Amino acid sequence: MDKEKQTFWRSYLSGLQLSVAVAAYTKVPPTWRDDDYVPDINKLYFIEDGEGYVAVGDERHYPKPGSLCLLPAERRQSYGTMGERTFSKYWCHFTAKLGGLHLFHALEAPVVVAIDDLPRMKALFDRLLDAHKSPDWTAGMHEQAALLEILAIFIEQARPASAVPADGAIQKMNAVLAYIETHLADNLTVEELAGLLHFHPNYFSRVFKRTTGLSPIQYVNRKRMDKARHQLAFSATSVSNIAFSLGMEPTYFSRMFKEHTGLAPSEYRDSFA
Structure with a gap:
């Protein structure tokens, strides 16, 4: 590969x-x-x-x-x-x-x-x-x-061998995925991401989901939760500061984190103690 x-x-x-x-x-x-x-x-x-x-x-x-x-x-x-x-x-x-x-x-x-x-x-x-x-x-x-x-x-x-996506989609989506990775603290929108490829937002959403299996916003939130899990496991950063670093209010962050993992952020961190 x-x-x-x-x-x-x-x-x-x-x-x-x-x-x-x-x-x-x-x-x-x-x-x-x-x-x-x-x-x-x-x-x-x-x-x-x-x-x-x-x-x-x-x-x-x-x-x-x-x-x-x-x-x-x-x-x-x-x-x-x-x-x-x-x-x-x-x-x-x-x-x-x-x-x-x-x-x-x-x-x-x-x-x-x-x-x-x-x-x-x-x-x-x-x-x-x-x-x-x-x-x-x-x-x-x-x-x-x-x-x-x-x-x-x-x-x-x-x-x-990868069955999906096709090589052209990989090249285009790599740029979008890299952008998402470095802008997780921003208020990312479908329109902004679509603009990176000069696609109409509706067409971009269809291509993105066909390529990744997720809608653009679902993918952004998943990456935010991935980063949060890593910070909770390997740093002493407070839950509130982790939330702010991801562009989220602490209460909303805690609710979303529990939806994704089944555990509150503090419970997740305690499991690594």
Whole structure:
């Protein structure tokens, strides 16, 4: 992937929203099988032992021990056993979205990847399972952190091709995204951002959402919350000053932060203490 695309995808992926539905370790029974169904959630299998098959569309794969398998949401798929030596596997069902788009609709990734560092992957899945079962109030953050690292490894080793957006859109949107990044404290408007590309605001909004999965204002607010999370975690700056640095009144900032993270700013900061 060239430098321009890397710049775009780094900014794009920073807004990835994850949610784990279930995670476990299982020795599957001989009856483990389902054919030609379309789930609304992603599935991730890390195969430790055994044999079987997984399929997405018309492509069938036979993962070996040490493989990480991704069955993306809203794609026709199948799975099943091939004998008595069934899969022993870590597995996770999850959602991963960029705005309203499924992550693996935006990235064309293979179904099966052979993992280089097996002890690391096993340790990450152990962390994911421990966090998923934990009653601690910060367990969801640890759960997402483990899944994020697993997905990062999968994407790095898969080297997927970007399905969207097209190169021309990347070049244009890189300039807009960079402008947003350096003007988060300003009262950014759709008209101002559209003017950077000499687009009509309505057309700009359509192109922006098709490219990023978010409306311009949703994207600006997401980047503000990303910056706020970093400042709360790694600085002693007061909540009020963080809000002002982002061009927001403290009360409105706190309400928006809780909508985005589920935690008040002070609660989020305390989780890193």
